[in-house]
Amino acid sequence: MLSEAKRAEALGILKETYPDAKPALHFSSPFELLVATMLSAQCTDKQVNKCTDVLFPLYNTAEQFASLDFETLEPYIKSCGFYRMKGMHILEMSRILVEQYGGKVPETREELTQLPGVGRKTANVVLSNAFKVPAIAVDTHVFRVANRIGLTEAKDVEKTERQLMAHIPEKDWGDAHHWLIYHGRQVCAAQRPKCGICPLKEICEHAVH
16 A cells, blocks of 8 residues: 555645546436436446436436336336346335435435445445535445555455545545546556556556556
8 A cells, every 4th residue: 555645646646637527427416316326336427328318307306206117217227237126226216215305315324325226335426426425435446446556455345435535635535536536437447557648657556667
């Protein structure tokens, strides 16, 4: 793992490299973000956006989703992968929001993770991006990049999240999540990382020079 000074340097470089990093999913409300994030499991954000760009103009509230049957929702989400399970979770989640939360998305991790199909990563995405609650969502990019460059040294996502929270100032948690995602997508690919053009190549513990 990088030293404290090197971690701070790496985070500073990432911040400078990706100053406009932001969520890739399209949404205009906490509910839309929750649905989109649930659909994004094992699916690209680009593909989810193709689906929700058609779906959300028609249905975009918990009340509207709660009134749908699966057969109506299915055509809109079928290309997202594992769509049956995701669709059933989304419909049940919507009914719970209507029945227990007045149609509003709850603003705590504890309540969010009690909803069907909502794990810690999805809850953190919603908390950070919809409600500006400090949180770090560890997806495949964040897990890979954080451990590869030496910001963390963990074998599972929960330990990676805890280590990132310990090593990154709380005010930067939400932004750091996006810096790591951008870096993972644009430079630090899983199979063929572009070490030659990486701004972290002099710091990264696994850089190929």
